[in-house]
Amino acid sequence: MKQRGSGGDRPPSRRPRAGEGAGRRTELGTEPGAASPKISKAAANDKALDSIIAADKIAALKLAPVSRETEERLDRYIALLRAWQAKTNLVAPSTLPQLWTRHIADSLQLVDLAPAAKRWADLGSGGGFPGVVLACAMAGKPGASVHLVERIAKKAAFLREAIRVTTSPGVVHLAEIGDNVDRITGPVDCVTARALAPLHQLIGFAEPLLRQGAKALFLKGQDVEAELTEAAKYWNIRPQLHQSRTGDGWIVELNAAERRS
């Protein structure tokens, strides 16, 4: 299993926030303390986004309530994600105002579908959904672990930093899923994926873990019926469908999958 060592990963510098940057143009003639119109506009935009995200957080935590400790971890994760997002595309920029409902609550809803699960594997974690969120939710549970598999080095570096700042039980694998998944050491209770691949491919990725007793929870969109029809051509499966709490999507639950001969 490939793992990169820690160290050397630095978050990209973020844009100035409200109040920052004032007077920075002094050398160029701006009065100390006076922000340039450009900086003021950026600061105002950041402040407006802060308010929208704060309101969205309240809505998200109604959909998927968490403990005070988990909320604090998630706050740290969101702050880090917003800092890195300026240089690395971790989520679609259009979804930034709905970071909490669209990404955090979407991820958290999986916990209720596998309440006893402590050992998770998230495939194609990208910016950390659902993997980092699950790791935050699992922190403090004895024996908990969340494996995050991601093949892009920059995203894996972000995931490692997110696990560090949230002090959550995540293990980041900079790897191809196909090379890595059957090398995850120790049993896995639940394997997850969101926005990674069509269902029939996801089942192929997850099958080694399903065979060892894991449950699969895949976050899918509205076209889930078509994906299930396609998957049934390759796999004997008995899927359970759960309607998403956070939008029009579905969660596909599988407890076994057998390749059709």
Ligand SMILES: C[S@@+](CC[C@H](N)C(=O)[O-])C[C@H]1O[C@@H](n2cnc3c(N)ncnc32)[C@H](O)[C@@H]1O
């Ligand atoms: C569209 S993003 C989704 C990220 C995240 N799960 C989410 O929902 O926000 C898919 C991620 O999976 C990663 N990925 C795709 N195929 C992969 C593979 N075969 N092995 C490892 N990572 C993969 C990509 O690099 C990308 O970061």
